[in-house]
Amino acid sequence: MLHSLLSKLDQAKAFKTASAHCDIPCKIYDPISAQISVLTMIRMVDLIEELEKKGDQGIAAQAQLSRLVKEKEEHGLKAKEEVRVIWGDYFKQPQLEKFPKTHELVHNIMLQASKAKQNISREETVKLLELVNEFADIFWQTKGVETYTAECPYPPSEKVVYPKLG
Amino acid sequence: MVFTLCKIVGQSMSPTLESGDFVIGYNWKRNLGVSDLVIADHPFYGRIIKRVIERCSVRGFRLAGDHTLSTSTDQLGWVKPAWVKAKVFLLVKRTGVEKV
Numbered sequence: 001m002l003h004s005l006l007s008k009l010d011q012a013k014a015f016k017t018a019s020a021h022c023d024i025p026c027k028i029y030d031p032i033s034a035q036i037s038v039l040t041m042i043r044m045v046d047l048i049e050e051l052e053k054k055g056d057q058g059i060a061a062q063a064q065l066s067r068l069v070k071e072k073e074e075h076g077l078k079a080k081e082e083v084r085v086i087w088g089d090y091f092k093q094p095q096l097e098k099f100p101k102t103h104e105l106v107h108n109i110m111l112q113a114s115k116a117k118q119n120i121s122r123e124e125t126v127k128l129l130e131l132v133n134e135f136a137d138i139f140w141q142t143k144g145v146e147t148y149t150a151e152c153p154y155p156p157s158e159k160v161v162y163p164k165l166g
Numbered sequence: 167m168v169f170t171l172c173k174i175v176g177q178s179m180s181p182t183l184e185s186g187d188f189v190i191g192y193n194w195k196r197n198l199g200v201s202d203l204v205i206a207d208h209p210f211y212g213r214i215i216k217r218v219i220e221r222c223s224v225r226g227f228r229l230a231g232d233h234t235l236s237t238s239t240d241q242l243g244w245v246k247p248a249w250v251k252a253k254v255f256l257l258v259k260r261t262g263v264e265k266v
Contacts, residue, residue, distance in 0.1 A: 003258050006188045010173055018205050018215040020176035020183060020231060093240065 029090045031136035034082035035160055037075040038116075038129045042156040044072035045122050076117040079128070083109050083135060095142045105135055126158065133161040168193060170205055170252035172215065178231030179203075179215060187259045189215065191252030198247075203254035203266055204229070206245055211237065215254070 087106045109131045116125040146164040174187045202218045216229035225244040257264040
C-alpha cells in the first residue's frame, strides 16, 4: 500500500533516484568481431592493390578507391573499439593477474591499428591480425576454452585463432 | 532534511531491492558498519545505493551490490565518508515494507 502511494507521488513529482548500478551488463564478449574487422582491413588492402595494378584512374576507379579506403578506415576503428571494450569491461583483476601482459598487448594493438590505418600495407595489417589473434587466444584462455588456428575460409585467407567449442 | 527518500533504478541490489522499489534512510552517518545499506553520492556513478562491506577509518568505505552483476567494488573504489548521504532503514517494496 505504501509502495502504491509512493509510486503515485513519484508520478506526480519524481523522487530522486538511487542507482543500483549494474553497468547493464550483457556479458556478451567475443573477439571475433575484432578479428573479422582486421580481416576486412587486409581484404581492403588487397583490393586497393589490385586497383593500382589495373592502372585505371577514371572516375569509377577513384570512386571505388574511396569506398575501399573508407571501409578500411572504419574497420580499423571498429577493431580498436572491440578490443578496448573487452579489455575495459571484461578483463578484471583475476584475468590480468593470470595474463599480466594484457595491458601491453592491448596498447600494442592500438598502435598497430593506427599504423595499419595510416598505410596501405598488407604487412602492417597482417601484423595487426597477429596481435588481435594473440588477444583472442588470451581471452579464450581466461574462459577455459581451448583455441586452434585455422585459415579463414574466405578472402583474405589469413590465419585466425578460433575457440574450440562443443 | 533528516530523511532521504529514493526510488531504486537498476538491478544491482536484487534480490534485496528491485528496480522501482523505494528506500528511506536517515541522514545520520555515525556508526555505519559492515552490511549496512547506504545511499551515497559517488563522483563518477552519481547517487548510488550499495551495501558496506568494509570500513576503514582513514580511507572510508568499500561498497558492493547484492547482485553478482553489480558494478564491482573495485570499480567504485574507496567511498569517502562525506559521499555517504544516508543509512537506509526502511525498504518500501511492491511486496511490502521491510525494516532494515
